[in-house]
Amino acid sequence: MVMGLKVTVDNRTIEVEQGTTVLNAASQAGVYIPHLCYHRKLSIKGGCRVCLIEVEGTPKLQPACSTVVCEGMRVKTDTQQVKDARRAVLELLLVNHPLDCPVCDAGGECKLQDYVFWYGGGRGRFEFEKRTFAREDVGPFVSRDMNRCIHCTRCVRFAAEVSLAEEIGVFERGDRTSIGPSPGRELRSPFSGNVTEICPVGALTDRVFRFRARSWELAEFLSSCPLCSAGCLTVVQTRGGRILRMLTREKSRTPWICDLGRFGFGAPARGESRPLIMEDGRRMEVPWDVAARTVAGRLRTISKESGPESIGVICGTLATNEEIFALRHVFGNVMKCRHLSFGPGTPSPAGREETELLRDALLAQGRVSDLVGCDSLLLLCADPFEETPVAGLRIMQALGLASGGAVENDEAGAGREGPRRTAGDGTAPRIVALGPRRPQPSTVHMTWVAAAPRDCAELVMRLGLELAETAGRLGTSGGPGKAGPEAPPTAGEFQGRDLDSKFGFWASARKLGIVLGGELTRSPYLYGVLASVLRVCAARSALGAETVPLFLFGRGNARGALELGVLGPQPTRGGADQGQDRSEGAPRSGSVSTAEHAGLSGIVEAAGHGRLRALLVFGIDPLAECLDRAEVERALKNVEFVCAQSNTAQGISGTAHVYLPLQSIFEKAGSFTDLEGRLTGLSPQASEHGPDSLLFALLGTVCEAMRRPTELNSADAVFAYMKQSCGWPFKEDLKMLSRSEGVFPRGPGSESASWAAPSPDWLPLREFERRARDGVSRENAPFRGDITGADSAGGETVPSAPEPGRDGEFVLLCGSAGVSSWAWARDVSQHPKIPNSLFVEVSRADAHRLAIRQGDSVEVASALGRVTAAVVVSDSLMPGAVYVPFGFPGPGPGDLASSRDEVTVVRLNKVG
């Protein structure tokens, strides 16, 4: 920071950095200057004129928000001239603003109200009729009252500069100006809720919170958002122990949150609040300790009679690190179960090779800020804005395509540095998307190579091997790379080889970011793709280029589940050789090797063969989330004892022998791992169950029954134990963690992926890669996508393979629906556009060809079964594919596809 400008604000002289605005300089001097249109994360507009101040030597008043200080500047904010100007501007702002603060939802947290109170004239002189507009909902979450709008255009700038949705505009001019989405449209971006927070008055209000409380009744807690891997920091506002609103921590590293994070807490608990036990076909309410003792007793008996391998445990990813850790500790270490899964979205490595690959991938994982300076970015089956929206936002910020991030220096007059970079203008990084879906936002220029996941994986593996061969670093004989660094080939040489033109950047990019979509974890190609990406990192490193891999993980605590649940606690791995040599000082942990965990498919298989006698399911309905539902259902019927902890007594919980109520993730204390590996803290809200997860009570009872008492009976205790066994050096406890901006367990920067000297031990071809290369896993190997295409205005779309719906056949894609599909919001809002039952997405081209319209009912049929659902016509899905999301009760992807098939072909028929 270059200090050095002396500025005097109201006789207080301070020294500020060059480029500081008067508003910020005054704030540093402890002088508050009112402002409405200025927002520290948005470009400067200078329109509200509330911040006018006097600068000595300048006859006219100057706007403090846009005036940059100079040496010796003397600013006065309390002269009569300034006071008169403020009073005049505020009086004018009230000309058309209703004076009904008592019934305004923003009352009490309205800047205009405060300023009129502090600086206003106290008397209205306007006696004419006010300009009026009708109130209108502009989406399921945002309500607009133009009468209250003061035209600060914060929302417009947000949509243009930050969310890149460009979905809010200014219409008409002068005193007829109105603001909102285009007529007939609504706010559709996954960040729409932020405008309710930046609106300084009550013009844009949050429909979920609207009129549920007055702002001064709310208690506030610092917390973080557990709903996806972006790791956003939040402020939770409660009244009487109930969460009413979720806000951003405005001045933190994540100044924006997505709609899922903002409104996703809102699902009301529908389940029973007390445990139920099934006895003689009837369900009985029992106290917690009875239920826990029942479970522990049955587990003990079954374990004694049939061994621990007859017990299966499935846990969802909407769980704290402590729950995941304790679950693994109790079932993996104490009970020695090998059937432990963290759901279909978490990889279950089948062997040692895969396990190590996952560890390597975690070590290689970059941070979003590492993407700064990338000249090329590959989005591999990734749609960051829809999967982990705020991470997507930060990626765009890191690439310089969006502003409003925490990284930029907003003191230095943001918005002055000229136009933002736009992708495709020559200075911006090249973005190539490879996958079945055109990533959002559509306003960002990118080349989209449309291909089904199998074809994407195929292409990436082939190109990765080619690149590695070129770089001379491919250890085909099983040893480390044969060619030394003495004669690395140049990128030019590489480009001359058999590489498709669209992927020239693979080798030529100076710095390449590779963003991998979270849905890859469900995919059978996960390991092949990960290995290829790591191979590319190393090969490019040999070519002298930098690569940043960034895996998005996805919903919930997916990284925590992988790191602490699947792989088990890892002490610091400073170098490759230390990797296996661990846990000298740490308590015993991970005595069951991870490779022995069977995973979800293993559990289903064991149950199908009658080898599983007990199944415990925590926070997930495997039937709603898995493929091949009929088979899973049959298999689970073989299990004689099922215990389910869930927030609904439906689904698998409906038939469970013991049902345990599940607290909301917002009611538990604990930590959470974001996609960058940072730990953030969840601040628990008072609930009838207390701040600690009910799981710990159950696990404690189980351990006691196994005569292995444990002290892991609270989140704090587990956290302390976890810190010790992982060798994490930081001092924060859970409470401090939730107030902090998050902690990197191994210290900042130590895990950053520069790949300057990649470990050679993964360079040899892995078995599954060899299979892929030799075309064993596929009948006909060549990539069928046509990856030559012409540039078009909105970025380039490359025709896809397979042929669009030829013979009425489509490739079935399934996964979690994107945030802006609002599938998650069906318990939050009653908006007619929120889907409350299964939908299928069809590309616009296919819909047009088959004369299917939005909302039409179609039947999707595969060899396995059929489902009927409403059509959503998509502009981002590739032609030739049908997308069926998980997560709706009732029929879903599980009725259509089996996890054994690499590709599922479906037919589409219009119904009625």
Place this chain on the structure above:
Amino acid sequence: MAEKILLRNVGIPGSERLEVCRSRGGYRALEKAVRELRPADVTEAVKKSGLRGRGGAGFPTGLKWSFVPKDVPGPRYLCCNADEGEPGTFKDRVIIENDPHLLLEGIAISCYALSVAEAFIYVRGEFALGAERLEGAVREAEAGGFLGRNILGSGFDLRVRVHRGAGSYICGEETALLESLEGKRGLPRLKPPFPASVGLYGKPTVINNVETLSCVPSIVQNGPEWFASIGTKGNTGPKLFAVSGHVERPGVYELPLGVTLRELLSEHAGGVRGGRRLKAVMPGGPSTPVITAEHLDVRLDFDSLAAAGTALGSGAVIVMDDATCMVEIALRLTRFYRHESCGQCSPCREGLGWMERLLDGIESGRGRLSDVGLLLELAAGISGKTLCPFGDAAVVPVQSTIGRFREEYESHVRTKGCPLKPAGVRIP
């Protein structure tokens, strides 16, 4: 002034055509500039000539040019502001429609001086004929080698594009003009940064008025000393006066800067219509404060008018005789400004509608004496508080008519109506 400079070709049949223009000496100054002068010489000549911007502010043109940074890589632009939208102003239109080549020559020489390879003419949307003639003239000039690639064999390239506005008054404000040219809403930008450093598409940009640019050929042709000999000290060169209102011969008159108002009105415009008494004059368009008959001997130049408490503005001399109601004038103009306010900053957006309603009340007999004071307070709350000069301009009619004719406002209130109009007449 016997010899006309800016209106030299006006009235000559076919004056908009290249051959007629050439036959009357058109593009000779451009030939001289690109063949004999270095770009810096042209800028120096313009500086020495004392030419001040004719768009209204009267800023020295050569000085404005010198603000363009020399060492910034990438393109730089020149924009000709032909969005002549100020009520009562119609001087640029005469040049655009009758002598487009004079403007193009001025643009070409200025671009040569500024090393600009691309210039834009932002022409008022309503000037359909003018836009057509400019486009035709650009084509002719390109075909004739006066624009386009390698102009007159000098190696200097210049592409001129004609862009038609969409009818918004505020787009005559130079930064709103740039926004509009970029395809955005025509909203004035915050200054600084000034267009000379961050202008069109973020690049250094000079914006000059049609009349200003049209002065440049004669400066190059006849020398800055000749130009400076016209007019008065510090207010040099010819000026177009657009005289409108209650005079016998309204029209555009080219006279040296510093001519007296009396000379302009009585010798050229034929005096007040029907022999009535002069009541008020807006010497430079509606955003300049009114002056009265006692100011008839004021010199019409930047400095003299400023000393008289008003401004030369665009040179739109609006003359009002003694049958004119000043409240009505203020009301009509405030209504215009309210309608044209872009709405991005609070005082102008919210204040002008209030003022209009107060004025309407006074004019139609519903006013109160306190409304006159309130009008002045509101005007003070807008003036100097807005993002662009529009707010300052918009309250001038109210401030200056109350300043000089307060009695007339008060008699409206007392007599509950306009004393100069039969009862029941309403301002549309």
